Amino acid sequence: MRKIPLIVPLILLALAGAYWLGRSQPRPAAGADGTGADADVHAGTDRREPGQALPAAPGRGAAGGYFAELQVAADAGDLTAATRLYRGLDLCHRLRTSDWSNVLLANELLEAQTQGMTPAELENYRAQLDGIESRKQNAQRTNERCAGADAATLDALVPSIRRAAQLGEPHARACYLATGPGFDTRALARHPEWIDQFRGSVPGLIEAGLADGDWTVVNILRSAYQPDAEGLLPGVLGPDPARHFRYLKLYRLGAGPGDIAALDQQLAVAAARLSPEQRSEAEAWAETTFRRNFHGRSAVGTPGLDRDPCEFPQE
Structure with a gap:
């Protein structure tokens, strides 16, 4: 029984080392042809009529092109593309916040002192480290989806919500009416013209919402x-x-x-x-x-x- 406080901290140190080793590994580079794509990207959102083509899911490092294709289709009035566009960009925005939060939590856990912990406390500590590692892996998969999306692409989130709202997507319509360009205030500071666009869009969106x-x-x-x-x-x-x-x-x-x-x-x-x-x-x-x-x-x-x-x- 006296060996437990000595052995468990060694195990936890090994887990911590593995965690930080995983953080330090570079992401696999995509091939020139964009292979290695996540086949499940945005799966299940296809609401097009049979025979209508969809943009291919992005390969690693190809998200900028993927979003550009969706943008072209959305501008042409394609509701499915407009929906995929705003939800994909929203996911990339939220990823930035979750990445930072996960790093802060990992640092806090890894700096915790294990001396004096009971076996039950040490087991809980290990479970938290495992949870951090799992979230890190999930975030990495999402990062691959967003790879290549530059600042200009991410700035298109509010216009993409507006476009989907104008095409009748109810979630986008509700969000845009409720918050307008205030949904992304950092980008709004660079695009004050969005306020006039919002003002011009409100009457039509209200009318459409009531009609629906x-x-x-x-x-x-x-x-x-x-x-x-x-x-x-x-x-x-x-x-x-x-x-x-x-x-x-x-x-x-x-x-x-x-x-x-x-x-x-x-x-x-x-x-x-x-x-x-x-x-x-x-x-x-x-x-x-x-x-x-x-x-x-x-x-x-x-x-x-x-x-x-x-x-x-x-x-």
Whole structure:
């Protein structure tokens, strides 16, 4: 029993050494023909009609060309390509953050003192090191997907979301309406023209969202029209008590039992700011829109309604 505190730290040191050795190994270089591609890149997102070609998945170091092909197809109005483009670029953006976080966590673990740990604590420590190694390997595979995507390519994330939104992709539409170019503020600092593009896109996206019976869009608008709302969308829409009441009423018509009391309170406050004529007009609009566009369908159970609108599904 007295040998355990001596043997386990040696094992952990060996694991730590293997971890850092793995970090120091160079990534395998891709062949000139781009072989070695990850065959599962973006698998399962093909929603094209039969016979329509898709860009090939990128080989290592070929992601820039892959994204360029998707960009061309998206610009031509291809919804599948536009969806793959914005989700792929979003994945590459998130990879930068996760890489840094994993390195910091690894450093913290490897600097921990194992002297005095109980066998159970040492076993937990080893499990954490194993978890770091697993995340490192997963991140490396994703890095290979993003290899070759330069700064200009990554800066295209916001325009790619806007394009997919304009083509009717509901997740992109919700995210772009909710955050606009603020989704990537670092790139926005280099592209202030995106604000004008956002301003010009908002009316059409709202109209499309309502035409599609998209409760997520209604949820975003009822919040954006609140008197104290902050953000780019409230700034573009401007204060409008009648529209605030309009979207509150529409959302109330589709709300579940658990939301009704709170919404009724909000409606009472909002109604106090309107004339009887304005209130009557807003209620009539909400009821007509609920029947015509939402077909009386409840908002209950709408996927992602209570989540961050920019939390994209990853196939």
